[in-house]
Amino acid sequence: MNYQLHYWPHIQGRGEFVRLALEAAGAPYVDVARGDEAAGQGMPALHGLLQDKTQARPPFACPVLVDDKRVIAQTAAILYYLGPRLKLVGRSEVDQAWAHQVQLTIADVVNEVHNTHHPISAALHFEDQQAEAVRAAQAFLAHRLPKYLAWFEAALRRNPARGGDGNAPRLVGGRLSYPDLSLFQLVEGLRYAFPLNAGKALAKAPAVRALHASVAQQKRVATYLASPRRIAFNNEGIFRHYPALDPAPQSPTVE
């Protein structure tokens, strides 16, 4: 039986972390809201799931994964569920817990990235909070992003196992895992949203860059990225490019 992913059909968003895992594993799945309404898919199916009052354990929001009778919401929880089933994490509880911990930290970065363009509220338009967004992005790029990247860099460098593909850095053991895919996506998104400042920040994270490059070359991932299944970045998802939020970095000043 195919996995069913319920997510907004026009954006990468949080659903993309799930799509990447399914694609990298070659798992059969239906991206429901992008399907044909005549086949019971499309947006009516997504809305039907989110508004189903007979669901005893309702999802708060999408992405939602449906696997036969299992209905799971929350990106990190979906990936925790899929990880061992897609062989995108080892069998040990210790490895699975670490993978999950990394994923939850990626989720924190994603929240903070969203906050750079919607600091006041997701319920208001960007244009209604643009001045605040400029300040929020500045603080994110100056304080938070370097701290997060330094942590990912340390996690990659301290991993005693080496990757199988040309000794590529890996977050969990020596093989590709779903947090690797999510960190790839985070780098993709940061480079789209902040082309000037992401480059500066990533200059200090060579292992993160090497991980990103190796994931992009994984066969199934490369096929996916080149396919129409990969939705292009746009200014309705998490990672949005507003030039005002990505000012040219200043050269380091000499004190």
Added chain:
Amino acid sequence: MNYQLHYWPHIQGRGEFVRLALEAAGAPYVDVARGDEAAGQGMPALHGLLQDKTQARPPFACPVLVDDKRVIAQTAAILYYLGPRLKLVGRSEVDQAWAHQVQLTIADVVNEVHNTHHPISAALHFEDQQAEAVRAAQAFLAHRLPKYLAWFEAALRRNPARGGDGNAPRLVGGRLSYPDLSLFQLVEGLRYAFPLNAGKALAKAPAVRALHASVAQQKRVATYLASPRRIAFNNEGIFRHYPALDPAPQSPTVE
């Protein structure tokens, strides 16, 4: 062997969700940073853990739970680990996944509450973003809080199992689980931060209020709340009371 909880010693913060689980279960634990430096505890122990460069899988931030050789960060991941060990969730994978999904949604609310007083950046003082905070709090109280509370209310009402303690509402099956404790804490925090507006929002969530009341009466929880181990709310944690962020609710207007 005792559990070791590493968290800031002067605030409830995210660590409080872990403290409540440990306390409600009567589990032996050490709140490390509140301990005696002479005994290897206190803030030096917390900083030592966070800055330990020999840790192959370093925590990004606290709370961190240490259980013998296991080191686990991220509040929801800690509770996922502790849940079955403390008998604060059933044995089935389905129940554990649902409990985790609820917990992750509570974490989302917590992030949004923090954003009400620090919309621009956690790296700046409240006073440097007060005007923005007023707008952010207004949007949270108008749009997000009612949506979240309606979801918790639905999850409680649709649960086919009934609670053992006077038929109190429960989130996962019929017995007290760690998400119940966390939802209790969320209500506590909302009432502290937004005494005027939380009351208005909770008026529409009677099952959430009943859950909160029943958790407060659980014997070990009640003992904990009355003890010096329960740190009082203050304006350095997640839930902060700034009157400017909690204006008197307007009466519903007749269109």
